[in-house]
Amino acid sequence: MERNDSQWVEETIVVLDPASEWRPDASRGLARVYARKGGTRRRWALPAAMASVGGVILLMLSASQSCAWGACLIPGNASFLPATIATPHQASFKTSGSHSAPITIEIYSDYECPYCAKYFNETLPLLVAEYVKTGKVKLIHRDFPLPQHAWAKVAARYANAAGELGQYDAAVSQIFRTQDLWRDNGNIDAQLLQVLPPGLMQKVRDMVQHDAKLDDTIAQDVRMAAEDHINQTPSLVIESKGQRQTIPAPAFAVLKSYIEQLLGK
Amino acid sequence: MNAPSKAVEDIAATGASLDFETIFHVHYERIARVIARVVRDPARAEELAVEIFWKLWRNNRVEGGKAGGWLYRAAVRAALDELRRQARRERYEWLLPFAHRSGNPEETHAASEEREQVRRVLAAIDQRQASLLLLRADGLSYEELAAALELNPASIGTLISRAQQAFRKEYERKYGKKRQPMG
Numbered sequence: 001m002e003r004n005d006s007q008w009v010e011e012t013i014v015v016l017d018p019a020s021e022w023r024p025d026a027s028r029g030l031a032r033v034y035a036r037k038g039g040t041r042r043r044w045a046l047p048a049a050m051a052s053v054g055g056v057i058l059l060m061l062s063a064s065q066s067c068a069w070g071a072c073l074i075p076g077n078a079s080f081l082p083a084t085i086a087t088p089h090q091a092s093f094k095t096s097g098s099h100s101a102p103i104t105i106e107i108y109s110d111y112e113c114p115y116c117a118k119y120f121n122e123t124l125p126l127l128v129a130e131y132v133k134t135g136k137v138k139l140i141h142r143d144f145p146l147p148q149h150a151w152a153k154v155a156a157r158y159a160n161a162a163g164e165l166g167q168y169d170a171a172v173s174q175i176f177r178t179q180d181l182w183r184d185n186g187n188i189d190a191q192l193l194q195v196l197p198p199g200l201m202q203k204v205r206d207m208v209q210h211d212a213k214l215d216d217t218i219a220q221d222v223r224m225a226a227e228d229h230i231n232q233t234p235s236l237v238i239e240s241k242g243q244r245q246t247i248p249a250p251a252f253a254v255l256k257s258y259i260e261q262l263l264g265k
Numbered sequence: 266m267n268a269p270s271k272a273v274e275d276i277a278a279t280g281a282s283l284d285f286e287t288i289f290h291v292h293y294e295r296i297a298r299v300i301a302r303v304v305r306d307p308a309r310a311e312e313l314a315v316e317i318f319w320k321l322w323r324n325n326r327v328e329g330g331k332a333g334g335w336l337y338r339a340a341v342r343a344a345l346d347e348l349r350r351q352a353r354r355e356r357y358e359w360l361l362p363f364a365h366r367s368g369n370p371e372e373t374h375a376a377s378e379e380r381e382q383v384r385r386v387l388a389a390i391d392q393r394q395a396s397l398l399l400l401r402a403d404g405l406s407y408e409e410l411a412a413a414l415e416l417n418p419a420s421i422g423t424l425i426s427r428a429q430q431a432f433r434k435e436y437e438r439k440y441g442k443k444r445q446p447m448g
Binding site: 009015025 | 436443
């Protein structure tokens with residue numbers, strides 16, 4: 001007797017089952033999704049990219065305003081790009097690790113972005129312990145305050161002022177750790193007062209109120225973000241052997257796997 | 266093994282808002298397998314799976330709880346589109362005497378030929394019917410099928426039955442009746 005259609009189709013289609021020994025590689029897949037998000041850029045492309053930064057920004061600004069999928073995106077607001085920087089200022093306190101490290105990782109963050117706080121509190125300590133302190137990675141913090149976050153730029157000013165006075169790491173750590181406490185009212189000052197001495201805190205306050213150089217530092221980072229096609233936070237720019245790769249900040253396991261690959265292990 | 270942990274699957278089942286990586290780990294292996302049923306090359310299946318997750322990443326309107334259905338729908342469509350592209354290429358290759366088909370020794374094997382026949386039939390029938398058969402073969406329940414393909418759950422049984430009839434009719438039109446196993 002002829003089998004019914006259901007049974008016949010099930011028995012026929014079963015030949016398509018993938019080989020049982022084949023296992024899709026999720027780690028590699030996730031790394032490829034992140035790589036797809038970024039893209040490589042050669043060094044010679046830098047001047048050309050700088051010349052077309054306005055166009056790049058317009059493209060970047062097509063993203064949504066929301067924070068979702070572990071990242072905060074740039075809203076549609078072209079005035080986000082800062083005005084020309086009068087005196088570019090390279091803040092050395094934002095760099096940690098060996099200058100001869102084979103890999104440089106720049107992390108773009110926004111102090112009000114909840115995913116940035118999570119990344120700084122949970123992932124960055126692992127990166128620092130395993131790769132920065134061992135001389136394999138040079139780490140550079142870069143500010144990328146998103147316009148939809150009312151206090152992000154103020155927070156960056158506080159962190160950079162503390163940095164100029166030798167307290168950058170303590171300030172960054174406290175700002176991210178207490179994000180939930182100041183996000184609604186912007187009272188970053190009160191949180192920093194918990195970890196910085198009152199005398200030093202007064203100097204920080206004065207700088208935040210009067211030092212225009214702090215804005216230049218932020219503006220310079222934002223312009224570099226445009227160069228690196230950053231459109232969300234937290235994001236990483238990983239440079240090794242003359243290649244720069246922009247990716248949304250991945251989980252430590254994925255980042256570690258990528259670093260090991262770059263180190264040739 | 267890349268399969269998600271029971272705990273992660275449980276979280277996904279609640280429909281709670283999940284971050285991208287959790288969704289990736291919950292669904293990646295199964296999505297890649299769904300695609301691999303249809304396209305012959307596992308590496309290509311993984312490429313397509315990555316492409317789909319990349320689209321999910323960009324499409325932040327898909328909420329965590331609905332991501333599973335969206336992924337299956339996108340996966341089966343991408344796989345069938347790829348299958349149709351392959352079928353078109355093969356059609357033109359036959360016109361060129363110097364063009365040869367894949368030299369993979371496995372493809373000369375009868376089982377491989379049968380797989381190719383099934384794929385050609387899937388490429389020929391209606392895409393929704395092919396999607397239903399593929400996802401059903403992957404073990405999706407009627408409810409899951411309805412969610413993934415945005416169909417009325419009450420009509421899934423009928424739609425599957427029609428898809429099976431269409432598949433068998435097309436298969437027998439192309440290759441004749443299959444010999445039934447003895448016993």
